[in-house]
Amino acid sequence: MTMTDTTASGVALWRRVADAIERGIADGTYPAGERLPGEMEIAEAYRVNRHTVRRALAALAERGFVRAERGSGTYVEAPRLAYPLRSRTRFSEIVGAGGREPRGQLISATIEPATREFAKLLGLKAGAPLARIEGLRFADQTPICIGTTWLSADRFPDAGALYERMRSMTKVLAHFGIRDYRRASTRVTAAIVDAADAARLDLDLGRPILIVDSTDLDGEGKPLLTSHSRFVAERVEFLVENT
Amino acid sequence: MTMTDTTASGVALWRRVADAIERGIADGTYPAGERLPGEMEIAEAYRVNRHTVRRALAALAERGFVRAERGSGTYVEAPRLAYPLRSRTRFSEIVGAGGREPRGQLISATIEPATREFAKLLGLKAGAPLARIEGLRFADQTPICIGTTWLSADRFPDAGALYERMRSMTKVLAHFGIRDYRRASTRVTAAIVDAADAARLDLDLGRPILIVDSTDLDGEGKPLLTSHSRFVAERVEFLVENT
DNA sequence: CCAAGTTGTCTACTTTTCTAGACAACTTGA
DNA sequence: TCAAGTTGTCTAGAAAAGTAGACAACTTGG
Structure with missing residues (x-):
């Protein structure tokens, strides 16, 4: 999936990234407990700035889907x-x-x-x-x-x-x-x-x-x-x- | 419904207005063929600028849900x-x-x-x-x-x-x-x-x-x-x- | 211990979205 | 015909979202 989306969807970029990652968690692309790709890597994959990825991850962390560990990575928390x-x-x-x-x-x-x-x-x-x-x-x-x-x-x-x-x-x-x-x-x-x-x-x-x-x-x-x-x-x- | 929504939802304001109007069309609040409230009135109802309402209505018109008539009003087209x-x-x-x-x-x-x-x-x-x-x-x-x-x-x-x-x-x-x-x-x-x-x-x-x-x-x-x-x-x- | 790689945080800038106001073009009803 | 009310279209500016780069703090593995 790329974020080369020119459609003015009315949905923020970070939100679309967050939703994509959440789908990945739900469908097993990112199994519970596993480490997500690095922020830079995600940013490149979705052709988006690292800060936008961080916004997405922050939203997911808030909801308990992921947990960031400084110096190590961001890990999938099983959906509650x-x-x-x-x-x-x-x-x-x-x-x-x-x-x-x-x-x-x-x-x-x-x-x-x-x-x-x-x-x-x-x-x-x-x-x-x-x-x-x-x-x-x-x-x-x-x-x-x-x-x-x-x-x-x-x-x-x-x-x-x-x-x-x-x-x-x-x-x-x-x-x-x-x-x-x-x-x-x-x-x-x-x-x-x-x-x-x-x-x-x-x-x-x-x-x-x-x-x-x-x-x-x-x-x-x-x-x-x-x-x-x-x-x-x-x-x-x-x-x-x-x- | 008010748009006094402080939550950074990641969904654009015009999109939330459009969605709200679309729900109104679907649930019969705005029956097919009827005239919607004026742009100013909608703007006040959702506490939003008139241009934002126009963006929402333009999106709905694009999808065929409403039809604007200059000087008269905007009318509900039954969803196809x-x-x-x-x-x-x-x-x-x-x-x-x-x-x-x-x-x-x-x-x-x-x-x-x-x-x-x-x-x-x-x-x-x-x-x-x-x-x-x-x-x-x-x-x-x-x-x-x-x-x-x-x-x-x-x-x-x-x-x-x-x-x-x-x-x-x-x-x-x-x-x-x-x-x-x-x-x-x-x-x-x-x-x-x-x-x-x-x-x-x-x-x-x-x-x-x-x-x-x-x-x-x-x-x-x-x-x-x-x-x-x-x-x-x-x-x-x-x-x-x-x- | 060190190097490489990670997340956390900061500043600066650009782009898009939203707000604000004014006026034109048009419709409607008195 | 006219006044009031509507949508259409400008300009301008403020606010938010996104981009860009740098560096700190930390983890990991050799």
Whole structure:
């Protein structure tokens, strides 16, 4: 594509460059995490001044599509995943709705006795066996979040193994005959990623994460599971329904 | 809407004004044929210089959306209906595809004996009874064309009454079990509208029309009907598939 | 450490867009 | 016929967008 466009389109040059680059990001020409061509190179490609390219990149950076690193280059940030926080929130559905491929990967599955806190959350006795399932979730190849889920090991035997096979908590619950469940509470905070999560999320140290603590209820309103998820802040944006 | 837009959007002021007016035309704020507010009035409404408004109107005029008349005002030209001329050409489908509501209205339905010419076209004997159906077709409230259709009165009894009820030739044919048919020949010419058509098409005298003569065949390749349509030139543009 | 290459920032200039005002040419309705 | 209101066309200037070049600050790889 060249910018040898004599048509007075009424769209600024820098905007056309920005749009072109954004298309390149969306269609995979510039994959997430990759380095864009240098400003000079882009300027030559579009036959435009370097400052015009900088204007375009600044606009893209503002929107979170790219990130400039002095002395190194400008890098593609995966477009943020629009993540609605509703009572019926399913990772796989949300990612799929965004036209991306959801994937889950088991990190660990253990059984541990319920603390008083978890027991209260899940309506169990303290010390009751809990399955603790930790999973890494992707949209396409991009890690989006790490989620730790606790649920009754008595009610859901072998939940960890099932998750490993099915790669989706929704499917695990369906396996136990639970066709529908809903979000009872959602709490959102932010923090700096710790080293373990940073490595798994392919994230630099010192970067922010969004933390979502939630509890889901089954059809009768009984607590089903509770989870603690850490989202890469720069890869998602939560949409809160204000009804 | 005001243009008190401090966001550096990268879209020229005149373009935003033009887009706003175009939306107004599309959504009926400025109905086809109506006079737009004066340039000064538009300029004040959008808090913009009159020359900027003129730039916007010039762009719209170039695209055929409006027509300026010195001393009088600027008038809305209905956006031209993109009308592909294919082997499978259905008025209702084409108009519907353009997001507009197709409508047919019967003008007259008579039975007349086939002239030698029509007999040859339709593969009938000279003098065989022909249904002659004249209809006015709209896209939304805008008259687009008047079509006169001839078809065998023996094969399609009461075609006129059916058309009056169904308001679509496609549906009339479907009623006789004809699920598909295709355009055999299409001939396009132009002329000046006559008084009778001008009145029905809500068109000034002296304005041009596009004349389409066509014959449709059924699945076995036998002639089904032939028609003579007069399109308001300024309301359609034909798209010819160059394969 | 150094050289090459990158982004960040500054000044200066040109070109285009937008604003401002005046007046001509024309239409409309009283 | 005339006055009011419209679009068409000038000139002029201010504001914004784009170009051009230089150099600083920084990263990377040898």
